[in-house]
Amino acid sequence: MTWKCPFCGNENLDDANFCTKCGAKKPESLTTQSTSMPTPEPTAQPAEAQQVVSQDGSTSVQVTSQAGSVAPQGQPEASMQAEEVKNEPATVPTQPAQLEASPEPAQVSAPQEPSPAGQEAQKYYIQFINTPNPQFNKTKIPLEFDVFPSISLGRSPENVIVIPDPEVSRKHAIIYYENGKLEIEDLNSTNGTYIYDGKMFQPVKGKVEIQPNSVLKLANNTVVKVVKD
Numbered sequence: 001m002t003w004k005c006p007f008c009g010n011e012n013l014d015d016a017n018f019c020t021k022c023g024a025k026k027p028e029s030l031t032t033q034s035t036s037m038p039t040p041e042p043t044a045q046p047a048e049a050q051q052v053v054s055q056d057g058s059t060s061v062q063v064t065s066q067a068g069s070v071a072p073q074g075q076p077e078a079s080m081q082a083e084e085v086k087n088e089p090a091t092v093p094t095q096p097a098q099l100e101a102s103p104e105p106a107q108v109s110a111p112q113e114p115s116p117a118g119q120e121a122q123k124y125y126i127q128f129i130n131t132p133n134p135q136f137n138k139t140k141i142p143l144e145f146d147v148f149p150s151i152s153l154g155r156s157p158e159n160v161i162v163i164p165d166p167e168v169s170r171k172h173a174i175i176y177y178e179n180g181k182l183e184i185e186d187l188n189s190t191n192g193t194y195i196y197d198g199k200m201f202q203p204v205k206g207k208v209e210i211q212p213n214s215v216l217k218l219a220n221n222t223v224v225k226v227v228k229d
Contacts, residue, residue: 123229130223145177167219183207191219
């Protein structure tokens with residue numbers, strides 16, 4: 001059902017207390033009639049701003065909400081929206097906390113320096129000066145301390161360097177490289193081990209340090225020289 005506005009003649013829904021065109025209030029006689037009759041549920045309508053002309057000629061703006069209620073005069077629509085937002089409970093999004101394990105610092109290992117023994121072993125040789133077998137003269141054999149901790153000399157094939165001399169003992173002598181220096185030791189050979197001191201060959205007793213270009217004699221006929229490349 002509708003009621004007719006006595007001011008502008010606009011047809012309004014029965015549940016509207018104000019004219020949707022001019023904003024005039026619904027007469028009380030029509031209000032009592034409408035309350036005695038069941039009214040259907042109001043349909044939602046968009047808010048409309050209406051100008052109301054008062055008797056003194058001034059105009060005012062009234063905002064009709066979707067439920068048909070009229071906002072107070074002079075109050076902007078934004079305040080109503082702000083009030084609705086204020087009444088709504090604030091929702092805080094909850095997200096599971098993500099804990100990331102900090103990566104452990106990478107451990108950098110310093111490069112290993114080659115041992116002095118392996119570094120210097122590539123530079124030392126034994127050069128045959130005189131042997132009973134002439135084909136070995138001036139032959140150079142490397143002292144590979146990076147392979148052998150100590151290098152044995154003798155007539156037996158089990159030695160690192162085999163000396164082709166019948167007067168050389170089977171296990172005649174041994175050469176070491178320790179603490180950055182070369183040393184030779186006689187292994188109680190039958191005919192002895194000797195080192196040239198610039199004047200004569202001196203017998204080797206225990207461990208004796210040898211230098212590059214040192215001349216050694218094994219037994220009576222084999223003479224070798226320690227050279228550094």
